[in-house]
Amino acid sequence: MTGEKIIFLIIAGVTLFSGFMVVTSSNLVHAALWLVAALFGVAMVFALLNAGFIAVVQVVVYIGAIAILFIFAIMLTRREQLDHGVQVNKNWWVGALVAVASFAGLVFLLQSFNGFSKTALAIPSGFDAVNQLGDALTSPAGYVLPFEVASVLLLAALVGAVYLAFNKK
Amino acid sequence: MIPLSWYLILAAALFSIGLYGVLARRNAVAILLGVELMLNAVNINLVAFWRYGDVAQMAGQVFAIIVFAVAAAEVAVGLALVISVYRRRNTVIAEELDILKW
Numbered sequence: 170m171t172g173e174k175i176i177f178l179i180i181a182g183v184t185l186f187s188g189f190m191v192v193t194s195s196n197l198v199h200a201a202l203w204l205v206a207a208l209f210g211v212a213m214v215f216a217l218l219n220a221g222f223i224a225v226v227q228v229v230v231y232i233g234a235i236a237i238l239f240i241f242a243i244m245l246t247r248r249e250q251l252d253h254g255v256q257v258n259k260n261w262w263v264g265a266l267v268a269v270a271s272f273a274g275l276v277f278l279l280q281s282f283n284g285f286s287k288t289a290l291a292i293p294s295g296f297d298a299v300n301q302l303g304d305a306l307t308s309p310a311g312y313v314l315p316f317e318v319a320s321v322l323l324l325a326a327l328v329g330a331v332y333l334a335f336n337k338k
Numbered sequence: 339m340i341p342l343s344w345y346l347i348l349a350a351a352l353f354s355i356g357l358y359g360v361l362a363r364r365n366a367v368a369i370l371l372g373v374e375l376m377l378n379a380v381n382i383n384l385v386a387f388w389r390y391g392d393v394a395q396m397a398g399q400v401f402a403i404i405v406f407a408v409a410a411a412e413v414a415v416g417l418a419l420v421i422s423v424y425r426r427r428n429t430v431i432a433e434e435l436d437i438l439k440w
Contacts, residue, residue, distance in 0.1 A: 192359030242417040246424040257362040264361030272354035288339040305396035319407040326411030333418035
């Protein structure tokens with residue numbers, strides 16, 4: 170058991186526990202704060218995978234923007250009585266069954282995948298992942314088209330969100 | 339070194355937790371919280387496959403960036419819909435939004 174494995178297990182435990190609290194806590198503000206903890210755990214997983222840029226983007230975009238948006242939406246639609254009583258619908262056990270079955274099915278499928286217990290090669294010295302990512306996102310031989318489509322999608326989402334949430338009265 | 343399987347099982351577990359949240363929660367905002375967990379699980383898989391494959395191929399990280407953009411768009415439109423529904427119907431409970439069901 171190396172130090173890296175122990176760090177991974179601690180991060181994974183914190184992430185999964187926070188994720189479990191997101192779906193089970195009855196107070197939605199608490200659920201949103203647990204989501205921040207889960208997202209931070211995922212950012213640390215990215216850092217463990219040597220994807221530093223993705224980890225930073227995770228903190229800035231997910232925790233800085235999306236989680237804050239959730240907290241605003243919860244405060245705008247909150248009713249005190251919503252925090253008490255049953256938070257799950259009457260078919261929640263079907264949902265739990267489907268979730269457990271999907272986890273078991275995924276693990277079963279992954280075991281037949283031949284790279285399942287592969288370990289990573291060392292990153293070649295002088296390899297700059299951020300530089301390579303920037304090249305891949307902007308070169309015509311790379312992913313410039315999906316990148317532009319994503320920006321159009323964000324513009325459409327911006328216009329759509331303003332239109333939907335605009336108070337016409 | 340950590341084997342790839344650990345990351346894949348972590349992602350599968352996080353995805354299943356999010357799936358339970360989407361299927362079982364009554365509050366529409368809580369359903370969107372579950373969707374966020376599922377998208378994060380997908381991102382763990384994408385970045386793990388980038389690291390354990392050929393690191394010179396940036397497809398895994400590029401797809402993760404695209405997933406970030408799609409998640410941001412999804413949350414902005416989803417929460418705008420929830421706020422709009424709350425204004426008209428005064429509820430965010432998904433079961434009570436049954437006006438299309440006759």
